[in-house]
Amino acid sequence: MQKMKPATLILALVLLAVASSAMAFTAPTAATDLGYDFYDFANRMTSGAPGFAIGIGGIVMAGFFLFQQKVMPACGTVFGVICILKATSIVGSLGSLI
Numbered sequence: 001m002q003k004m005k006p007a008t009l010i011l012a013l014v015l016l017a018v019a020s021s022a023m024a025f026t027a028p029t030a031a032t033d034l035g036y037d038f039y040d041f042a043n044r045m046t047s048g049a050p051g052f053a054i055g056i057g058g059i060v061m062a063g064f065f066l067f068q069q070k071v072m073p074a075c076g077t078v079f080g081v082i083c084i085l086k087a088t089s090i091v092g093s094l095g096s097l098i
Contacts, residue, residue: 046087055085 045051058081065074083090 043088051085055081
């Protein structure tokens with residue numbers, strides 16, 4: 001096992017010392033907030049009828065992949081559909097470093 005160089009150790013300690021805390025993103029609450037139109041559009045698309053259609057289409061597509069014994073594309077399709085349907089929850093739970 002290699003020994004850690006002193007410069008690398010000092011750099012790691014300095015980076016840990018100056019690291020800032022993560023703060024969660026909050027959803028826009030009023031039409032005056034910057035980017036509210038984009039957020040509202042994405043929210044309506046994923047939680048309304050288009051989101052439902054995307055979900056059903058993705059599950060059917062994953063079923064076709066499984067019938068063809070293509071397991072990895074089927075798993076990727078299901079993962080992508082879940083990410084699309086839960087986009088508002090994912091965006092709300094992501095943190096950003098300030």
